[in-house]
Amino acid sequence: MPLLAGPVCLLLHHPRLSWGLATTASWIAFFIALTLLDQVLSNGTITYALGGWAAPWGIEYRIDEINAFVLLIVSGISAITLPFARTSIEYEINPRRIYILYTAWMLCLTGLLGITITGDVFNVFVFLEIASLSSYTLISLSRDPRSLTAAFRYLVMGTIGATFILIGIALLYIMTGTLNMMDLSQRIPAVADTRTVKMAFTFLIVGIGLKAALFPMHFWLPNAYAFAPSAVSALFAGTATKVAVYLLLRFFFTVFGPEFSFDVMQSDRVLLPLALVGVFAASTAAIVQSDVKRMLGYSSVAQIGYMVIGISLVSVLGVTAGILHLFNHALMKAALFVSLGCVVYRIGSTRLTDMAGVGRAMPWTMGAFVVGGLSLVGVPLTVGFISKWYLILAALEQQWWWLAVLVLVSSLLALIYIWRVVEFAYFKAPADPAREITEAPATLLIPTWLLILANVYFGIDTSLTVGVAERAAKLLMGTAS
Amino acid sequence: MEIFGLYNYWVVVVLMMIGLYVVVASGNLIKKIVGLNIFQTSVFILYISIGKLKGGTAPILMEDPASYSNPLPHVLILTAIVVGVATTALGLALAVRIYGAYGTIEEDEIEEQESTT
Amino acid sequence: MATAIAVARLDQLFAAVMLFGIYSLLSAALFVVMDAVDVAFTEAAVGAGIATILMLSALALTSRTQRPVPRRRHWMATGVVVVTGLGVIYGTLDMPSYGDPNAPAHLHVVPHYLQQSMAEIGIPNVVTSVLASYRGYDTLGETVVIFTAAVGVIGRLGVVPGITAYVKSGGMQHHLILRITAKLMLPLILLFALYVQFHGDYGPGGGFQAGVIFASAFILYGLVFGLEDATAVAPSIVVRVVAACGVLLYALVGVLSLFLGGNYLDYGVLVEDPTQGQHIGILLVEFGVGMTVAASMISLFYAYASYKPEE
Incomplete structure (x- = not known):
């Protein structure tokens, strides 16, 4: 074998x-x-x-x-x-x-x-x-x-x-x-x-x-x-x-x-504060970006921060959360970038101002983006929720209330930058009303929605991901003693 | 252990730092690549120094047994040299293309152009 | 070391690159002093040869001078460098002395190579046997790296088969002496490359060095007779196919040993006698390495030489 x-x-x-x-x-x-x-x-x-x-x-x-x-x-x-x-x-x-x-x-x-x-x-x-x-x-x-x-x-x-x-x-x-x-x-x-x-x-x-x-x-x-x-x-x-x-x-x-x-x-003492500062700084930077792809790039930096937070808790639960987030973030970021790919295919740009009004023109694409975005924020029924949940559990296990609160607050930052995209896509009038924008072709939409469905599926049925992550974490921690 | 036995490593460190300095300080893209090369070569010297054995000879087996220098670092560095030249080639190709697109290979001039567009 | 400082200070990029070549050659000499003949060989061919050529051609395509470093960056760089430097020196404090035969590095894995490789593989050059057999997978990776670089450079600079507009065709053709010397040199270089290729089992050398030397013969040809003639001898598409085949050859040797019941890249199963099998396996993979390296280097050269800035 x-x-x-x-x-x-x-x-x-x-x-x-x-x-x-x-x-x-x-x-x-x-x-x-x-x-x-x-x-x-x-x-x-x-x-x-x-x-x-x-x-x-x-x-x-x-x-x-x-x-x-x-x-x-x-x-x-x-x-x-x-x-x-x-x-x-x-x-x-x-x-x-x-x-x-x-x-x-x-x-x-x-x-x-x-x-x-x-x-x-x-x-x-x-x-x-x-x-x-x-x-x-x-x-x-x-x-x-x-x-x-x-x-x-x-x-x-x-x-x-x-x-x-x-x-x-x-x-x-x-x-x-x-x-x-x-x-x-x-x-x-x-x-x-x-x-x-x-x-x-x-x-x-x-x-x-x-x-x-x-x-x-x-x-x-x-x-x-x-x-x-x-x-x-x-x-x-x-x-x-x-x-x-x-x-x-x-x-x-x-x-x-x-x-x-x-x-x-003592690397946990260095990593934890760095990761926390990273989460906040990168999320804030993401909020002020005018290009959506770049915004997601900053958001990735922030999300890596969550994984490191999990790791630097040095407990089975924390490491599980880190590994889980590794999997879940891969799913949601891939989904988000892929749906942006659809946008690029039709309008040739990912600048926020250019995306004004695409929500109505490309309902499936932007629908996918919104679900992916919710997952990034950590709304229940998506994978993002699961990893945040475990991260918070791990923080609470160490009696670190402040950490759990910080994680929640930083999620709000994610909500803000995702909301900005939603606002432009659905509530702003298109910059150039004469331009006809149609929905992305099915060859693009099907993989996008596959990823989105995976986001939701693993958000509901967590037995596989959590099970494996837990075993991996136990294995990693087990080599210690 | 005496401090004197380490001078070889310290020379390497100085070389390393010169290379790193060039990479960080210079705004010229090709100079950066040259700096990277110096940086990498100094690490190669570090590895080879590890492999050296007092009184050893090159690790090609001969009839009469002698002490040989350690072949493993040599192998690693052969690989690393290739990796280094591969990186250099790619970096230079990018620099050439950047020159084609911006007409300069100075980092700050490129930044100016990027911020205006 | 003095050369390195000079490189750092020079604003004239051309001189800096030439000095880098010298620096590289010096470190090759240093490698010989430290018994690493194989590495010295490679460093001389690659660092002093190929890398310098590449840098020069990149310079030819861009500009030759550098603007002085602003003061702010200067301090920032010094800061980074001093911190890292002190870090490494701190780390060296507990290292075994230079040349100490009792250092752990010499006592753990390596004695096995030195004592057993003759019996298990049957070739005297330990570097080759470690390279191609014990750590054969690393070498496969290395071959892939150089292939990746070639792909990347082609992707970036783009070699369009048949187009050689940029190099004034036959740049140096009118130099009679150059042409004749080059013609005399070429067979010798090629012969030497083959020698290095197949002699790697016994002395310093092997697929990688041979590939570089082989490629340098072509580059010389291209420089003297112009790119058109060089591409006529070795069309870029052929070169690329050869590069790909080299990687495949290496990988397929691995699969072959898989099918014959061994592990991936276990040459021992290739023929009846394991030692003989090792020998054949090493020859084959070294040949694969040589092919890929030579072909990649040549296509790198083509890519730089035929590059034409898009207006």
């Missing part, structure tokens, strides 16, 4: 293929991820030694609840947004470059899945670079020249981040002589008191933080999301930062162990 893991990546290596193959590969990867998750849930952790060399000499895949879950998210989002991409990309991109886009898309997916599945820290770096290089390409493929500068800035920040990670790996290797995650986690406690390991920890976390757009290091993200082609924004929002957050979890809990991460390094 674990043999299947090899073909997952292999299928994605196929270069230069058109949309059809990309979609097929994505769906296959999605189903393999489903099977893997199922296997992991019933049989426990799967390991698979690449090249037949046992770890720590060779590189191994190591799949437990948490990365099986992340694999599912990543491949699922890709599988759902690709059908959407076909029409949307044809509209937004120079036709000669479309095949490049799908190649880069596949490479990006390879990179993201590779990061998630591997059990070797240097391998993480290699796949991180695959994912980043292809994402710079994906962003810059848009026709807007500003996408170039956005991609360049992302490239510089991303490379600094990756090099920081590289330094961290070097320092770890000096002290332990191994690169395998499980091996590292066994050998680190012996040298945990050294300044070298502490610095390694710091460098790794800062590097990953850059990639995840943690609050003070988020400046590249809103522009990158705003100027990328819509389908690409949806992919990134659903996957790229999520994988970085996964890495954060992995290093905190598996490699260094919660004891070192939180008792010795």
Whole structure:
């Protein structure tokens, strides 16, 4: 059975293929991820030694609840947004470059899945670079020249981040002589008191933080999301930062162990306030944006803040909330970006003023946007509610009333920025009444509504998501004791 | 452990910081890429320093057993060099396109143009 | 180190790039001193060679001077740098000394490579066996990275097959001496590339270095005889197909071993004798690496050389 893991990546290596193959590969990867998750849930952790060399000499895949879950998210989002991409990309991109886009898309997916599945820290770096290089390409493929500068800035920040990670790996290797995650986690406690390991920890976390757009290091993200082609924004929002957050979890809990991460390094005391400030600052920034895509970019920064809040509570419930939000936010952001893609397809812009009156012209599209937006705010019956609920529960469990209140207040900020879009879309007269705007074609609407329905479905039936997240959280916390 | 045994690493750190300084300080996009390269190369030197063994030779096995330097960092750095040049190529390509779109590769001039449009 | 400072201070980008080349070459020399011959080889070919060429061509397409750094950024940068620098130095304080044979890095995983690889894989260059076999998956990733970059650059600069308007065709064709020297050099370079490719098992070298050298032969050809002639020898579409095939070759070797009952990328099952299988597997994947690297580099060169700013 674990043999299947090899073909997952292999299928994605196929270069230069058109949309059809990309979609097929994505769906296959999605189903393999489903099977893997199922296997992991019933049989426990799967390991698979690449090249037949046992770890720590060779590189191994190591799949437990948490990365099986992340694999599912990543491949699922890709599988759902690709059908959407076909029409949307044809509209937004120079036709000669479309095949490049799908190649880069596949490479990006390879990179993201590779990061998630591997059990070797240097391998993480290699796949991180695959994912980043292809994402710079994906962003810059848009026709807007500003996408170039956005991609360049992302490239510089991303490379600094990756090099920081590289330094961290070097320092770890000096002290332990191994690169395998499980091996590292066994050998680190012996040298945990050294300044070298502490610095390694710091460098790794800062590097990953850059990639995840943690609050003070988020400046590249809103522009990158705003100027990328819509389908690409949806992919990134659903996957790229999520994988970085996964890495954060992995290093905190598996490699260094919660004891070192939180008792010795006290990183929860740094992360929690930063995340809180991040949530508020980014939400406020989102309110004043005039471009809806950019607004969602800022909102993503805020949402990552929620995940980090969950993680830095360092309790099973908190980590569960973090992982849940990872899944749920992927769903809702992808849905929102995809519905904006429909808007772009018809009116060619996502500026608030240009969107005046589209609510009546495109009822299905904007309907989808509103449901996605409600989910972002955290209204009951949507996924957003579930993750906020767990986050608040986790805060209350620690008797931190103020935190629960802050989370609620910040949700109001989300309500404000979503409301602004609704106001423009439904209650403002169109800027140019003569222009005929029709509903987006069905090829765009069907994937959009699939995502929206997923938002609602997982908001009502939470047994799968909460169950898996809880088991993953227990596993992560369990490695501590 | 004596402080003296670490001087090699400190040289690396200085190089690293020069590279990082160039990246952060310069507004010229190509200069930024050059800085990134210096930054990365210094990290390569860090890795290779880890691998060095006193009295060791290059890790190519020979008849008479000797002590070899550590091959693993070498392998990692081979990979990292490739990654570095790949990043450079892509970054430069972006810079060229930016020049095509804005007529400059100075960051602040680009920002001015972006804010006016 | 002095060169690095000079690079930082120079406003003349052209000189800065040339100095960077020298810096890269110096660090390659440093790698030899520290016994990393394979790495030195690569750094010399890539850092001093390819990266510098790319930077120069990017400069040719943009502007050559830089505006002075404003004071505010200067302080900000210094701040960031000092904090990080102190951080790393703090971290180094507990590190084992340089060259210490008892450092954990030398005691844990590596002895296995040094002692067992001859028996398990049967080639003397440990770097190659770790690269292609023990950590073969990393190398697959690396090949994909360079392929990604090529895809990205093509996507951004766009090579339209057959269009070579930008390079004045046959830029240096009238230099008789250059042409003759180039003609003499080319076969030698190509031969050397092949030697490096297949000798990687025994001495320093391997698919990656060979690919770079191979590509540099083409770049030389393109520079001297003009892009048109170069694309006539190797049309860009062919180059791209080769790049893709290289990645596929590597990946397919993995699948093959999967079908033969081994794990992914386990070359031991390719033929009866596992050691022999390892050998063949390494040769094949190194060849795949060589193909992709050479083809990617050439297409990078084409992309830069044929780029024409859109008016």
